Amino acid sequence: MFSSTLWHIEGCSRSSVLFLKSLKCAAFSLSHGHCSSSRTVTHPSSGQKSRLSVRCRSKPQRQVCKTILQHFDAQYSEELGEQWKSARGVLLNPHSWQYGVLLNRFSDLTNLEQGLRALGYTSLLPRVQPESQSHTAHIPLQCLIHRDPVRLPNQGHQPSWLKQYFLLNAASVLPVLALDVRDGENVLDLCAAPGGKSLAILQTATPRLLHCNEVDTHRHDWLLKTLESYVPTTLQHLLSLTRLDGRSVGDERPGAYDKVLVDAPCSNDRSWLYTPDTHQGDIWLKERAQLPLLQKQLLCSALAAVRPGGVVVYSTCTMSQAENQSVMEAVLASYQGMELLDLTQLIDSLSDHFGFAHLHPPLGHLVIPKKGQTWGPMYVCRLKRVY
Numbered sequence: 001m002f003s004s005t006l007w008h009i010e011g012c013s014r015s016s017v018l019f020l021k022s023l024k025c026a027a028f029s030l031s032h033g034h035c036s037s038s039r040t041v042t043h044p045s046s047g048q049k050s051r052l053s054v055r056c057r058s059k060p061q062r063q064v065c066k067t068i069l070q071h072f073d074a075q076y077s078e079e080l081g082e083q084w085k086s087a088r089g090v091l092l093n094p095h096s097w098q099y100g101v102l103l104n105r106f107s108d109l110t111n112l113e114q115g116l117r118a119l120g121y122t123s124l125l126p127r128v129q130p131e132s133q134s135h136t137a138h139i140p141l142q143c144l145i146h147r148d149p150v151r152l153p154n155q156g157h158q159p160s161w162l163k164q165y166f167l168l169n170a171a172s173v174l175p176v177l178a179l180d181v182r183d184g185e186n187v188l189d190l191c192a193a194p195g196g197k198s199l200a201i202l203q204t205a206t207p208r209l210l211h212c213n214e215v216d217t218h219r220h221d222w223l224l225k226t227l228e229s230y231v232p233t234t235l236q237h238l239l240s241l242t243r244l245d246g247r248s249v250g251d252e253r254p255g256a257y258d259k260v261l262v263d264a265p266c267s268n269d270r271s272w273l274y275t276p277d278t279h280q281g282d283i284w285l286k287e288r289a290q291l292p293l294l295q296k297q298l299l300c301s302a303l304a305a306v307r308p309g310g311v312v313v314y315s316t317c318t319m320s321q322a323e324n325q326s327v328m329e330a331v332l333a334s335y336q337g338m339e340l341l342d343l344t345q346l347i348d349s350l351s352d353h354f355g356f357a358h359l360h361p362p363l364g365h366l367v368i369p370k371k372g373q374t375w376g377p378m379y380v381c382r383l384k385r386v387y
């Protein structure tokens with residue numbers, strides 16, 4: 001069993017009370033800690049002191065699937081060498097995992113940001129984001145991170161109320177920043193559920209169209225719910241939701257989009273390690289062998305769906321070379337008129353927060369979890385369709 005910790009804020013000013021309400025009782029959990037204690041924080045604008053008291057609760061511990069771990073050990077020690085050791089340490093210790101907070105610019109954020117900063121949250125991104133200076137300025141993404149493995153509570157769905165934040169692995173914003181959507185563009189999120197990246201795209205710009213596609217029925221419903229919970233009805237006309245097999249979209253809508261995101265189905269390293277039973281682990285390992293083909297087909301579909309001059313971003317949340325660089329290599333070799341775009345400026349701007357792996361071959365970028373910076377895994381690569 002492991003404990004999670006709830007922090008309650010007491011003795012608050014009125015502005016802090018608003019902040020508390022927005023945090024839904026202002027409870028947030030630490031994924032470690034076994035004691036009761038309290039601490040005082042000062043509200044930055046009012047100077048009022050608020051007391052945080054800590055309580056513990058028990059949650060069932062997650063079991064590591066030995067079959068998957070053995071498989072990862074064999075593959076990743078060969079592909080990543082020493083870097084696998086530090087990633088392994090993080091993946092095997094959920095108590096150390098950090099959670100990013102993506103603020104929803106469409107909601108009422110009164111006092112929330114200041115409140116979170118008073119609690120030690122800082123911005124992931126610099127005020128002026130790289131690569132945003134040369135074109136029409138777009139909206140800075142507000143993603144807050146904490147150096148400790150603290151976790152805000154999820155906000156429940158309430159009709160006629162927009163959620164204020166979305167919890168995510170902060171490395172998930174990387175593909176969205178690489179996509180660099182501008183106001184008025186036609187954008188396709190080919191594999192969109194549960195909708196975190198669609199939502200992040202809408203935080204950075206107001207596209208003419210955001211087409212969110214998800215083939216799985218259950219996950220499509222989840223996507224719909226996410227968008228309803230975060231996007232005001234006045235902007236919902238920008239959204240188009242479909243339940244297509246992403247492999248067919250390129251043929252059905254050739255050249256229709258300025259930007260396409262392929263956040264591909266992959267062997268999600270973080271969750272696969274905690275596969276509930278060995279039998280399920282064996283099934284997933286068999287499925288894993290099929291994934292590169294599906295990923296290549298999805299990427300080819302995206303390249304057909306983007307207009308000449310348009311941009312495609314490919315991303316996964318696995319460290320597997322077969323699902324990352326090898327997919328890119330195969331598609332670049334078989335598809336004419338594609339250019340690999342440089343992401344160095346963006347990567348450099350995030351290198352204080354994210355640990356980037358040394359990739360062989362050096363195609364794309366991989367955020368690899370490490371102690372104190374537990375973000376990732378997240379692979380990203382950006383292509384331009386030249387003609």
Ligand SMILES: C[S@@+](CC[C@H](N)C(=O)[O-])C[C@H]1O[C@@H](n2cnc3c(N)ncnc32)[C@H](O)[C@@H]1O
Nearest residue numbers: 191192193194195196197215216245246263265
């Ligand atoms: C990594 S998840 C996407 C996460 C999402 N972009 C987000 O940020 O919330 C990949 C998604 O692709 C979907 N998928 C799998 N095969 C697909 C296909 N052939 N066409 C479209 N989506 C597919 C899966 O059901 C899954 O929801």
